Amino acid sequence: MYTVYGMSASGNCHKVRLMLELLGEEYQWHEVDSVNGGTRTPEFLAMNPNGKVPLLEFAAGRYLPESNAILFYLAEGTPFWPEERLARARALEWMFFEQYSHEPYIAVARMIMRFLPADHPRRAELPMLLERGNHALGVMERHLSGNPYFAGNDCSIADIALYAYTHCAGEAGFMLERFPAVQEWIGRLEGRHGFRPIR
Amino acid sequence: MYTVYGMSASGNCHKVRLMLELLGEEYQWHEVDSVNGGTRTPEFLAMNPNGKVPLLEFAAGRYLPESNAILFYLAEGTPFWPEERLARARALEWMFFEQYSHEPYIAVARMIMRFLPADHPRRAELPMLLERGNHALGVMERHLSGNPYFAGNDCSIADIALYAYTHCAGEAGFMLERFPAVQEWIGRLEGRHGFRPIR
Numbered sequence: 536m537y538t539v540y541g542m543s544a545s546g547n548c549h550k551v552r553l554m555l556e557l558l559g560e561e562y563q564w565h566e567v568d569s570v571n572g573g574t575r576t577p578e579f580l581a582m583n584p585n586g587k588v589p590l591l592e593f594a595a596g597r598y599l600p601e602s603n604a605i606l607f608y609l610a611e612g613t614p615f616w617p618e619e620r621l622a623r624a625r626a627l628e629w630m631f632f633e634q635y636s637h638e639p640y641i642a643v644a645r646m647i648m649r650f651l652p653a654d655h656p657r658r659a660e661l662p663m664l665l666e667r668g669n670h671a672l673g674v675m676e677r678h679l680s681g682n683p684y685f686a687g688n689d690c691s692i693a694d695i696a697l698y699a700y701t702h703c704a705g706e707a708g709f710m711l712e713r714f715p716a717v718q719e720w721i722g723r724l725e726g727r728h729g730f731r732p733i734r
Numbered sequence: 735m736y737t738v739y740g741m742s743a744s745g746n747c748h749k750v751r752l753m754l755e756l757l758g759e760e761y762q763w764h765e766v767d768s769v770n771g772g773t774r775t776p777e778f779l780a781m782n783p784n785g786k787v788p789l790l791e792f793a794a795g796r797y798l799p800e801s802n803a804i805l806f807y808l809a810e811g812t813p814f815w816p817e818e819r820l821a822r823a824r825a826l827e828w829m830f831f832e833q834y835s836h837e838p839y840i841a842v843a844r845m846i847m848r849f850l851p852a853d854h855p856r857r858a859e860l861p862m863l864l865e866r867g868n869h870a871l872g873v874m875e876r877h878l879s880g881n882p883y884f885a886g887n888d889c890s891i892a893d894i895a896l897y898a899y900t901h902c903a904g905e906a907g908f909m910l911e912r913f914p915a916v917q918e919w920i921g922r923l924e925g926r927h928g929f930r931p932i933r
Contacts, residue, residue, distance in 0.1 A: 584877075585873050600831075603830050607823055608819070611819060618808060620807070621807075624803050628798060630801035632784065633802040637805050639834075
């Protein structure tokens with residue numbers, strides 16, 4: 536059985552929970568408070584020297600970090616990893632987009648809004664984060680205006696990766712109603728595939 | 735034949751050149767000046783709405799962005815994409831590490847040092863970038879102290895991805911002599927596998 540070390544309020548960790556539940560895998564969840572140093576203890580750094588959650592214990596004492604690598608590991612051989620060569624590359628294209636052009640803006644804005652006090656100096660970053668996050672949502676909107684999913688014709692790990700911080704982007708101050716194709720895609724995932732929102 | 739839209743001085747673009755040359759693929763290189771707006775023209779945005787290089791034209795009028803997704807696309811079915819399930823996940827683990835925990839510090843520090851004037855206000859970012867880049871190099875050093883490559887027992891696309899901005903980290907002010915296992919790995923790649931430094 537898998538063990539996930541994660542923080543439930545984190546979108547990156549939510550990806551792993553969603554994947555395991557969509558696949559019907561049993562797992563244990565080990566809550567780690569990464570906002571308050573839980574990933575910087577000697578015990579945690581021995582498991583993941585990069586000091587980040589989520590972390591998948593896939594066998595006793597053996598660990599895999601990086602949310603999107605965990606999605607790939609769990610999905611290979613299932614319908615969530617596309618069969619066709621170009622669709623596989625497209626899935627990774629969007630997952631690298633997510634980690635480089637989406638998460639550093641939308642997830643960080645959400646972290647500032649949700650976990651830091653209202654007078655915290657990092658609030659000064661919000662205008663830049665909103666501008667770049669809106670650019671990322673615009674790129675998604677353009678794709679979803681002509682395609683139901685991000686890679687191939689069905690739901691893949693790219694959709695799981697991008698759902699994580701998109702469906703809760705309102706918490707970060709983004710106006711999802713400006714991106715109707717993105718909103719329809721979220722509804723499609725939650726209705727047809729059983730995705731559930733982050734707590 | 736492939737066409738690559740890229741900036742030769744960019745490590746992300748250098749990855750694609752290295753991969754094509756290691757595989758012996760023919761390609762055309764279309765130079766794009768991304769520092770001076772070449773990725774923001776209407777013509778470029780029609781090819782890649784996210785406005786970034788490298789971009790691979792893999793068939794006439796069909797494009798794949800994201801350097802690490804391009805590496806995967808080109809490498810699948812070759813020895814640079816591992817055969818074993820866990821090694822494949824490890825390759826992606828290190829490629830997501832590269833884009834999230836390494837490139838945003840080491841590549842950005844190099845860009846500031848190499849492309850911006852000496853009195854540019856972004857120099858103020860350098861202490862933070864050096865601290866986080868050194869953390870990333872330390873994570874690599876720890877892995878390479880016990881392993882010859884990043885995924886499995888031979889060179890993979892994870893090594894190509896991490897070589898890109900690591901071998902030229904000195905240009906960004908990092909002291910690679912503090913990371914002897916990283917230096918040995920660079921030598922192994924350049925000696926045994928024919929990697930060549932960025933211009």
